[in-house]
Amino acid sequence: MPQLPSALDHFDEIKAQFGNRQIALFLDYDGTLTPIVPDPEKALLSETMRRLLDRIASQRMLIIVSGRDRANVADKVDLPELIYVGSHGFDIKGPELEEQHHAGIDALPALDAAEQELRDALADVPGAQVERKKYAIAVHYRQVAPEQQERVKQEAEQAAQRHETLKPAGGKGIVELKPNYDWHKGKSIRWLVDTLELSPEEMLPVYLGDDLTDEDAFREMRDWGITVLVGDHGHETAAQYGLHDVDEVGRFLQLVLEEVEQTATSHS
């Protein structure tokens, strides 16, 4: 892990920044709430984590911010009252809110074409997986033999270059094709904070994430939120604190829950 202060060891310092404000949690899914596993469909939320999220969400704002397809991550978390951000911020939906980013909609024909091109190009590569999300495509090479991984990455990058409404991006064991527009997890969080009128005097946003796309959120929130990197993605980070793994995320969320419940008791 990069040399970051531990969000567990420094929980009192983090708590002090709440002051009289309520915490609003923004949580990434893969690598943060569930460990990274070879098969994306087997990245399942533990019951312990689900109960923890449910208990916090009953008292505080809790939003899932994922690169996955929104419906897919909502299905996996299975807490219908939450707001879910999918496709890296291009697809947002909650009980009383919905936003499909125009650049995602504009990129749909290119995404459909690129998906087919990639399925054809990679059909003979054992372990390569093309995961279509509504407004993105993840090309997985984690399960591809090392000598073929470069070919998979190149196919994905070339597919993105063939379509001007798409751009490539990196991640853990994946190359993603995303809408070619300056929009990302960080901007979608800013949009949510403004749309939900979360005033900085009343709310302190806290973001937990593990991968390169979470760095967009860390950078965006640097001056107005608390940011926590989970594990290590091998690059520089803009996060303020660190946690080693999903188990430590669980311990951190438990501390948040205790703090939230203690505040509720002291106000009753």
Ligand SMILES: O=P(O)(O)OC[C@H]1O[C@H](O[C@H]2O[C@H](CO)[C@@H](O)[C@H](O)[C@H]2O)[C@H](O)[C@@H](O)[C@@H]1O
């Ligand atoms: O923003 P996230 O919620 O973290 O989603 C990022 C990507 O996560 C998934 O891929 C990653 O997790 C898989 C399961 O552990 C792993 O097999 C893969 O190597 C990782 O890159 C998901 O499949 C992607 O669509 C997301 O973009």
